[in-house]
Amino acid sequence: METPYVAVDVAVLDRNVRSMAAAAGQRGLALRPHAKTHKTVEIARRQIEHGAAGLTVATVAEAEAFADGGIEDLFIAYPVWPSPARARRLRALADRVALRVGVDSAESAQALARSVGPLDVMVEVDSGQHRSGVRPSDAKALAADAERAGHRVSGIFTFPGHGYGPGLQHQAARDEATALLEADPQAPVRSGGSTPTAAFAEAGPLTEMRPGVYVFGDAQQVELGTCTWDDVALTVAATVVSRRGDRAIVDAGSKILGADRLAWATGFGRLPDHPDARIVALSEHHATIEFPGGAVPARGDRLRVAPNHVCATVNLTDELVVVEAGREIDRWRVAARGANT
Numbered sequence: 001m002e003t004p005y006v007a008v009d010v011a012v013l014d015r016n017v018r019s020m021a022a023a024a025g026q027r028g029l030a031l032r033p034h035a036k037t038h039k040t041v042e043i044a045r046r047q048i049e050h051g052a053a054g055l056t057v058a059t060v061a062e063a064e065a066f067a068d069g070g071i072e073d074l075f076i077a078y079p080v081w082p083s084p085a086r087a088r089r090l091r092a093l094a095d096r097v098a099l100r101v102g103v104d105s106a107e108s109a110q111a112l113a114r115s116v117g118p119l120d121v122m123v124e125v126d127s128g129q130h131r132s133g134v135r136p137s138d139a140k141a142l143a144a145d146a147e148r149a150g151h152r153v154s155g156i157f158t159f160p161g162h163g164y165g166p167g168l169q170h171q172a173a174r175d176e177a178t179a180l181l182e183a184d185p186q187a188p189v190r191s192g193g194s195t196p197t198a199a200f201a202e203a204g205p206l207t208e209m210r211p212g213v214y215v216f217g218d219a220q221q222v223e224l225g226t227c228t229w230d231d232v233a234l235t236v237a238a239t240v241v242s243r244r245g246d247r248a249i250v251d252a253g254s255k256i257l258g259a260d261r262l263a264w265a266t267g268f269g270r271l272p273d274h275p276d277a278r279i280v281a282l283s284e285h286h287a288t289i290e291f292p293g294g295a296v297p298a299r300g301d302r303l304r305v306a307p308n309h310v311c312a313t314v315n316l317t318d319e320l321v322v323v324e325a326g327r328e329i330d331r332w333r334v335a336a337r338g339a340n341t
Contacts, residue, residue: 001321003238004236005236005237005321006234006235006236006256006314007234007236007320007322007323008216008234008320008332009233009323010322010323010329010330012230012232013043013215013234014046015231016215016217017046017047019214020033020211020214021050021051024209025051027201027202028203029201029208030053031047031052031209032053032056032191032209033047033055033056034055034057034058035047035056035062035212035336036057036062036212036336037215037216037311037314038212038314039065039334039336040314040320040332040333040334040336041069041070041332042332043215043332044069047215048071053073053208054071054072054073054074054075055071055074056074056075056076056077056210057074059078059340060090061341062336063076065336065339067093067096067097068335071097074093074097074098075157075210076099076101076102077124077191077210078102079102079103079104079124079133080101080102080103080112082112082115082116086341087112087116090112090116091116094116094119098120099120100154101119101120101121101122102121102124102157103121103122103124103142103151104123104124104132105134105142106142106149109121109145109151110149112149113151118151119151120151120152120154121151121154122153122154122156123139123142123143123155124157124158125157126158128176128179129159129160129162130162131159131161136180136182136183137182139156139184143184154189155187155189155191156180156183156184156187156190156191157191158176158180158191159192160172160173160176160192163194164194164224169197170200173200173202174200176193176197176206177192177202178205181205189208190207190208191206191207191210192208192209192210193209193210193211194211194212194213195211195213195214195221196224196226198211212311214226215233216234216310216314217231217306219306219308220260220308222270222306223264223265229272232272234310234314235272235306236256236305236306236313237321238250238252238287238304239251239303240297240300241299243296243297243298245296246290246291246292247289247290247291248296248303250286250289250305252285252305253282254268254283254284255316256313256317257269257282257305257307257308257313258307258308258309258315259312260312262308265308267279268280269305269307269308271289271305271306272304273303273304274289276291276292278290279305289303314337315334315337317334317337318333318337319331319334
């Protein structure tokens with residue numbers, strides 16, 4: 001195959017799916033994986049087959065893509081503001097699947113009620129990332145506002161996104177648990193979780209967890225200690241096209257790897273087969289890789305690159321090349337690619 005392309009090792013993928021499902025089951029937690037990571041119906045079906053209660057998505061368009069693929073239980077974990085077109089799409093979705101929608105203000109709850117009608121909603125709580133969501137102390141009041149607007153309030157949810165940093169996972173999980181219990185310890189659904197904090201998710205504060213990146217893993221998760229290179233199922237296949245000194249240039253740049261690099265990351269991606277190498281520069285179609293010690297691959301050699309943030313990489317490709325024991329066995333369409341509305 002011509003490079004670059006996005007490859008998924010199906011054996012590693014399936015092991016990751018089984019492991020997270022088992023971990024959730026052992027703790028008495030429902031698992032509702034966030035599908036914005038993989039955006040792929042075939043992977044969604046695997047998650048459901050292994051016991052996931054349903055899927056989490058970020059947009060109405062993602063929900064539509066998975067509903068078209070036969071997934072019947074979807075949570076849009078986002079404070080959706082209903083434009084007229086989006087309202088029509090939400091009404092159609094609610095007629096097709098078991099649908100929950102996030103709210104974080106009385107205004108959004110009222111707007112949804114006016115334009116869509118009664119929905120199952122979840123109140124979003126800010127547990128420390130300080131993005132969207134109400135303060136825990138305001139969650140019950142918002143739930144009452146949503147009920148007065150005509151909605152059915154299914155519970156509360158949060159995202160401990162401030163766990164994306166070295167050594168922050170345990171504290172972020174504690175913050176999440178504290179916020180949910182303060183917001184409403186009796187809420188029927190108390191939903192949270194992320195891949196970095198999944199190991200610390202506890203039944204009691206939570207009834208449901210929503211990790212996403214775990215299916216693939218990526219360089220960020222390895223550097224956080226959430227997974228090892230053996231757990232990374234998705235890599236970008238790239239070819240060395242140039243070399244100079246202790247550096248090689250490959251044909252996978254930001255247009256397939258994505259450009260994400262958090263301040264603590266050690267490069268613009270990593271090479272699982274060359275753990276000491278670092279991607280020191282990234283252009284649209286070039287990645288510059290430094291190999292300490294001078295053992296630089298030859299021109300024409302193929303390398304596996306783990307992106308920093310796998311969700312961005314998946315959204316940049318039309319299909320995933322499925323491999324088993326190094327051999328292509330299938331191709332899966334990224335059905336929700338670009339599903340941003």
